[in-house]
Structures are given as structure tokens and as C-alpha cells.
Amino acid sequence: MLETKYDAIIIGGGACGLMCAVQAGYLGKKTLILEKNAQVGAKILISGGGRCNYTNYYTTAQNFISENEHFCKSALSQWTVDDTISFFETYGITGQEKTLGQLFPTSNKAKDIVEVFKQICDDFGQDIYLNSHVLAVEKLDELFKITFERNGKTETLYSFKVVMASGGLPIAKMGATDFSLKIAKQFGLQVVQTAPALVPLTITGKDADWFAHLSGNSMPAVVSNDEISFEENILFTHWGLSGPAILQISSYWRPGQSIVIDLLPHQNIQELIEQERSANGKKLLANYLALFYTRKFIDALSDILPTHKNLASLTKDDFTAINEFIHHFKVKPAGDKGYDKAEVMRGGVDTNELSSKTLEAKKVPGLYFGGECVDVTGWLGGYNFQWAWASGFVIANSV
Structure with a gap:
């Protein structure tokens, strides 16, 4: 023996x-x-x-x-x-x-x-x-x-x-x-x-510069896919997205799939804007959004939303665009940061x-x-x- x-x-x-x-x-x-x-x-x-x-x-x-x-x-x-x-x-x-x-x-x-x-x-x-x-x-x-x-x-x-x-x-x-x-x-x-799981997600192609410009911006959000959703902060980075909610959803994400981000959880941006414009229709959309987001983020939104308009002049199509972006921001990651950045x-x-x-x-x-x-x-x-x-x-x- x-x-x-x-x-x-x-x-x-x-x-x-x-x-x-x-x-x-x-x-x-x-x-x-x-x-x-x-x-x-x-x-x-x-x-x-x-x-x-x-x-x-x-x-x-x-x-x-x-x-x-x-x-x-x-x-x-x-x-x-x-x-x-x-x-x-x-x-x-x-x-x-x-x-x-x-x-x-x-x-x-x-x-x-x-x-x-x-x-x-x-x-x-x-x-x-x-x-x-x-x-x-x-x-x-x-x-x-x-x-x-x-x-x-x-x-x-x-x-x-x-x-x-x-x-x-x-x-x-x-x-x-x-x-x-x-x-x-x-x-x-x-x-x-x-x-890799619990890992940051990367963005490449035509949207890469937009995300990179926002590097360092963090905000509460609900991040979801067809399977599950998580409510925590997200973080914009030089390479794409990170933060607790992104790490969580990454374990359920597969290459080729998209995720949807609600950038103003538990509130309705259209209702909020309509309430504000009844009292102050001359306020610019950019200035109103500053109640919720950083100036850098609002500047980035100027490429997507009519931030230069005052609230009274927003049209039905404007509201559709605002709702879609704020509550249904769709992102298709290119990949993830790999095992070196993965938690597990x-x-x-x-x-x-x-x-x-x-x-x-x-x-x-x-x-x-x-x-x-x-x-x-x-x-x-x-x-x-x-x-x-x-x-x-x-x-x-x-x-």
C-alpha cells in the first residue's frame, strides 16, 4: 500500500x-x-x-x-x-x-x-x-x-x-x-x-466614439434582455459599458444579442416634460434634462434628441424619440472585456x-x-x- x-x-x-x-x-x-x-x-x-x-x-x-x-x-x-x-x-x-x-x-x-x-x-x-x-x-x-x-x-x-x-x-x-x-x-x-461572466461589455463601430466620449458618466438604470432585468448603476467607459447593472446582465448576454436600458427607471419622461411645459414652456429640453443627467450626457444627446427646442414646441414625433431613447435605449455590444476583466x-x-x-x-x-x-x-x-x-x-x- x-x-x-x-x-x-x-x-x-x-x-x-x-x-x-x-x-x-x-x-x-x-x-x-x-x-x-x-x-x-x-x-x-x-x-x-x-x-x-x-x-x-x-x-x-x-x-x-x-x-x-x-x-x-x-x-x-x-x-x-x-x-x-x-x-x-x-x-x-x-x-x-x-x-x-x-x-x-x-x-x-x-x-x-x-x-x-x-x-x-x-x-x-x-x-x-x-x-x-x-x-x-x-x-x-x-x-x-x-x-x-x-x-x-x-x-x-x-x-x-x-x-x-x-x-x-x-x-x-x-x-x-x-x-x-x-x-x-x-x-x-x-x-x-x-x-467570461460579470464582465464589462464593449462597443465598436460607428457608435464607439459616442460611448467613449461619455466615459466616466454613471447613472441609475434598468438593464434588461428577453430573459431578465437588473436595476443598478451603469457606467460609460472608453470601450463601452460597465457598472453593476451591466456586469449582471453580461452573465445572461450572448454575442449578437442586444440589451435594452431604461435611463430613467420608475418615471415617465413624457409625463414629466408635459407637466413642466404647462408651467414653463419656454424652458429648453436640454435644461430640463439637466435635472436628471450630467451636462456631458445632455451634450451627447444633442445628436439624437431635439435638446435645442423649448418644451412648448416639442412635437408628437419628438416625444416618441425622447421616450424611445430614455426608456428603451437599445444597445448591441460587440463583445466583452474577456477573462482579465471578468469577475467569474x-x-x-x-x-x-x-x-x-x-x-x-x-x-x-x-x-x-x-x-x-x-x-x-x-x-x-x-x-x-x-x-x-x-x-x-x-x-x-x-x-
């Missing part, structure tokens, strides 16, 4: 991998994290602008995109938002709600989240090998053989259980790879096509290949997949962390 001293070897020291090691420690299990970077939790540290939106009060299965919309329910019920909040509070991290249920540490420091995991791993004697690049995962009867490179040397370890928690493709400079997907395919598991990856290991209760591969006993590499993609706002904590927890209970 080949020697193994670990109950499980965890490949990837991100949110899922760290939670898995910690929860395994609570159960008296010995694990090893193999982390490619020089520190664990690299993506945690940069999340939320270094503040880490670590969960969301309102998490439900409806906040996730997957070919099987029910798959995440089991993990999310085994490790709830309340569990996440209690876990961190136990270690001195209290949360503060920002917007739409988003919870951040009151310290506003993502490193505090990572320090919790490092401390607990140390307390339980869970091993962490940094700068460890896994080269291969092989199955030898009941054991897995893991070959990795560390400090310029190739090493080999054996374990009955292997946890693939190496994340997805976004942000290559943080060490992101498709290694978990390669391992899944190596063992004959299906992978749902991947793409859409797609991943097909959920049909995994047990929803344990996240173990049905075809390969002892092989687990958790976190971002699975075809479960959360909305912006702490949902992806909640999935990572939950998947790490359920795997720990099984290994």
Missing part, C-alpha cells in the same frame, strides 16, 4: 479550498492545500476592491446560473448565509450591509477574511504548500497520485480523496487556469461551455456529473469539484462567495 497521510488533498487555496480545509479540520480530518500562488486567497484579497463582499443576505437558488437551476439548492441549504455570518463572527468579523443585501467586513479589509482561514488552518495543523504547481492527477486503484512542482523540485503525494478547487479562468495574472476543467475532461466528465467564469464542470449533496464525481469516487469550476455562477453581490463557502463545507463533510 502506498503511503498517504492526508484524508484529502485540496488543489487550490481560494475560497472553496480554504473553507474545505477548515471544515475538515473541525471534523478531525487532515488535509493539504496545494496553492499555485505565493499566498492563499489571492482572489479574495482583490474582491470588492479589496473589501470582500463575502455573502449576501438574500441568497437563493434564483441568484445562480446553471444548466440545472436546482443543483445548488442542496449545498446552499447545508451551509446557509446565517452559517457564513456566524462563522466569521466567531472569529471577530462582523458584517455591514452596503446595498441589495451585500455584506462586507466592518473593517472593509479582505485580508481579515483570509487571515481567519490561515489562523484556523494553523490551529488544526492543516498543511498549506504555497508556490505549488500541480502537474498531474492520476487514479491508481483506490488512491490518487498527485504530482506537483514546488521550489523547483517535482514531488509526489498520494491520497484517497482529491478536491478540485482551483477556480476558473478569470484574471490570469492571479494564477487562474482551466486546470480543474482539464482534470474533469481527463476523467471523462462533461464540461459546460465556459465564458460562466459554465464549468457539468452538474449532472456530480452529486448535489457531496459534489463528488459520480464516475470517479473520491474526486470532488467545488467553487467556480462547477457550472454554478452567481450574480454580482457576494453570491459566488456564498457558493464557494457552501461547496467547501459539503465537500469537507464527505471527504
Whole structure:
């Protein structure tokens, strides 16, 4: 029998991998994290602008995109938002709600989240090998053989259980790879096509200069397509559109499709103008729109709407144009900014290949997949962390 001293070897020291090691420690299990970077939790540290939106009060299965919309329910019920909040509070991290249920540490420091995991791993004697690049995962009867490179040397370890928690493709400079997907395919598991998600959208062609001119302008909006809508801010950029509402809709957008933006949610621009012109018909449309938008945005509208007219002289056709632009601004993005600017990856290991209760591969006993590499993609706002904590927890209970 080949020697193994670990109950499980965890490949990837991100949110899922760290939670898995910690929860395994609570159960008296010995694990090893193999982390490619020089520190664990690299993506945690940069999340939320270094503040880490670590969960969301309102998490439900409806906040996730997957070919099987029910798959995440089991993990999310085994490790709830309340569990996440209690876990961190136990270690001195209290949360503060920002917007739409988003919870951040009151310290506003993502490193505090990572320090919790490092401390607990140390307390339980869970091993962490940094700068460890896994080269291969092989199955030898009941054991897995893991070959990795560390400090310029190739090493080999054996374990009955292997946890693939190496994340997805976004942000290559943080060490992101498709290694978990390669391992899944190596063992004959299906992978749902991947793409950047929660990512800015680009505009090219004849409209590119118009959008670029508005770079830096942010405003509340409702952004929608045939499937879903989101109400948050949008941000005009040099390359197109960003901001929370755009990042959200990007996960549901496909090349060739359009999105529709309501630039004045919950109000009717025609009714507002008609009310104003009954009292002040001489006011220019440009001056009236200044109540809602920046001067730069109104200047840009002069190419599209009759901003030079006074309100009293607006015609039926003018109102049609105003309504259409303000409430039904149709945009056809050319593409997205890719994995380097994406928050997460859409797609991943097909959920049909995994047990929803344990996240173990049905075809390969002892092989687990958790976190971002699975075809479960959360909305912006702490949902992806909640999935990572939950998947790490359920795997720990099984290994």
C-alpha cells in the first residue's frame, strides 16, 4: 500500500479550498492545500476592491446560473448565509450591509477574511504548500497520485480523496487556469461551455466614439434582455459599458444579442416634460434634462434628441424619440472585456456529473469539484462567495 497521510488533498487555496480545509479540520480530518500562488486567497484579497463582499443576505437558488437551476439548492441549504455570518463572527468579523443585501467586513479589509482561514488552518495543523504547481492527477486503484512542482523540485503525494478547487479562468495574472476543467475532461466528465461572466461589455463601430466620449458618466438604470432585468448603476467607459447593472446582465448576454436600458427607471419622461411645459414652456429640453443627467450626457444627446427646442414646441414625433431613447435605449455590444476583466467564469464542470449533496464525481469516487469550476455562477453581490463557502463545507463533510 502506498503511503498517504492526508484524508484529502485540496488543489487550490481560494475560497472553496480554504473553507474545505477548515471544515475538515473541525471534523478531525487532515488535509493539504496545494496553492499555485505565493499566498492563499489571492482572489479574495482583490474582491470588492479589496473589501470582500463575502455573502449576501438574500441568497437563493434564483441568484445562480446553471444548466440545472436546482443543483445548488442542496449545498446552499447545508451551509446557509446565517452559517457564513456566524462563522466569521466567531472569529471577530462582523458584517455591514452596503446595498441589495451585500455584506462586507466592518473593517472593509479582505485580508481579515483570509487571515481567519490561515489562523484556523494553523490551529488544526492543516498543511498549506504555497508556490505549488500541480502537474498531474492520476487514479491508481483506490488512491490518487498527485504530482506537483514546488521550489523547483517535482514531488509526489498520494491520497484517497482529491478536491478540485482551483477556480476558473478569470484574471490570469492571479494564477487562474482551466486546470480543474482539464482534470474533469481527463476523467471523462462533461464540461459546460465556459465564458467570461460579470464582465464589462464593449462597443465598436460607428457608435464607439459616442460611448467613449461619455466615459466616466454613471447613472441609475434598468438593464434588461428577453430573459431578465437588473436595476443598478451603469457606467460609460472608453470601450463601452460597465457598472453593476451591466456586469449582471453580461452573465445572461450572448454575442449578437442586444440589451435594452431604461435611463430613467420608475418615471415617465413624457409625463414629466408635459407637466413642466404647462408651467414653463419656454424652458429648453436640454435644461430640463439637466435635472436628471450630467451636462456631458445632455451634450451627447444633442445628436439624437431635439435638446435645442423649448418644451412648448416639442412635437408628437419628438416625444416618441425622447421616450424611445430614455426608456428603451437599445444597445448591441460587440463583445466583452474577456477573462482579465471578468469577475467569474460562466459554465464549468457539468452538474449532472456530480452529486448535489457531496459534489463528488459520480464516475470517479473520491474526486470532488467545488467553487467556480462547477457550472454554478452567481450574480454580482457576494453570491459566488456564498457558493464557494457552501461547496467547501459539503465537500469537507464527505471527504
